[in-house]
Amino acid sequence: MSTRYTIEDAERYLLSLELFGMRFGLDRMRRLMVAMDHPERAFRSIHVVGTNGKSSTARMIAAILERHGVRTGTYLSPHLVSFAERIRVGDADVPPEDFAAAVQRAARAAALVDRTLDDEDDRVTQFEALTAAAYGELARRGVDVAVIEAGLGGRYDATNVIPSEVQVLTNVGLEHTRWLGPTITDIAGEKLAVVQDGATLVVGAGLHPDAEREARAAAERHGAKLVHASPADAKVPLPSYQRRNFALARAAAEAWLGELDEDAVSAAAVGFRVPGRLQPVGERPLTLLDGAHNPDGAAALAEALAELTDGKPVTLVLSVLDDKDAAGMLRALLPGAERAIFTRAANLRALSPATLESLARQLADEAPVELAVEPDPRRALERARDAAGPEGIVVATGSIYLVAELLRPLGARAVSML
Secondary structure, three states, X not given: OOOOOOHHHHHHHHHHHHHHOXXXXXXXXXXXXXXXXXXXXXXXXXXXXXXXXHHHHHHHHHHHHHHOOOOEEEEOOOOOOOHHHHEEEOOEEOOHHHHHHHHHHHHHHHHHHHHHOOOOOOOOOHHHHHHHHHHHHHHHOOOOEEEEEOOOOOOOOOOOOOOOOEEEEOOOOOOOHHHHOOOHHHHHHHHHHHOOOOOEEEEOOOOOHHHHHHHHHHHHHHOOEEEEOOOOOOOOOOOHHHHHHHHHHHHXXXXXXXXXXXXXXXXXXXXXXXXXXXXXXXXXXXXXXXOOOOHHHHHHHXXXXXXXXXXXXXXXXXXXXXXXXXXXXXXXXXXXXXXXEEOOOOOOOEOOHHHHHHHHHXXXXXXXXXXXXOOOHHHHHHHHHHHHOOOOEEEEEOOHHHHHHHHOOOOOOOOOOO
């Protein structure tokens, strides 16, 4: 009899799969589902794809459905401190022991699948094992519906083995062009490949015209109903960019459930928080962490900060990965800042702080701010807090890896690099 995984065993196993990297294709995932007796068919599902706002929208859909008495599961990515954050039932992450057992079941299935693959270098990937673990656990928990966030793209994303009834497209931006294609049309097409025959496709307000055309074409091709979310409601007690996500989540919940109870919808919005999104971690000065990692996300953050700061000076702590549009992000964030301190998250793809500072200096005419470099993220945050003073505001942003590093206890294992 094999020993039961602990949470440490589960995370160790998942981290060991990083050496196989990220591989598109659904063959391994379909074999995993067969080996696990098709857990993805045990619950109804809503599939969330898009460039920005997927996690927030998925959490909001789940919150609205839960307030209507629906037993709801959620699968999210990435995590901040523990892989276990990715699987939720109701309003809580699954307990560590349940997550570990789910990963162990997926690991056993992965070992079987690996033996069936023709190429000896072909192996079940980390994201596939995580997704299989999530589907297995959500099936075991007997959820009525699971809100599933896609990892990257849609067509060949490991999540795309569910027979979803509602698909949600948050927005489309130029990101991951190496894998998804060079244009908005290409990227939208890859994401919208999750649309199912006879389903309902819900899209966010203000979708890029090229993405809108792809959405209409996908809905027509699959005989799906196309629903456009209403504009954001200014009365919803959330930051502006989250109000847009909430409008989309409301439309998706209504598409799945039918008529909504307004009191339940309002209750879902009150006190809603997403880890790593304008997350407060300190006072005097108010210190926030936000995982914005592309120009659209940075623009949404800048909009939210303009609402929150009430004219108070903002000090930024920034780290950006080398495959992101750092210049676009700086253009969005620097005009609202008094100073910026550039650092480097513990990720091999993180740009050097000196590179970011140099880029910011080139943009100095557009946004004259005080610039500095501090390679260590924790020291950078402390330096920013000292510089801001008790009445200022500090925001660490630019990469989810920076947020994760600042949230992790000292000495804790690093998060996945995928």
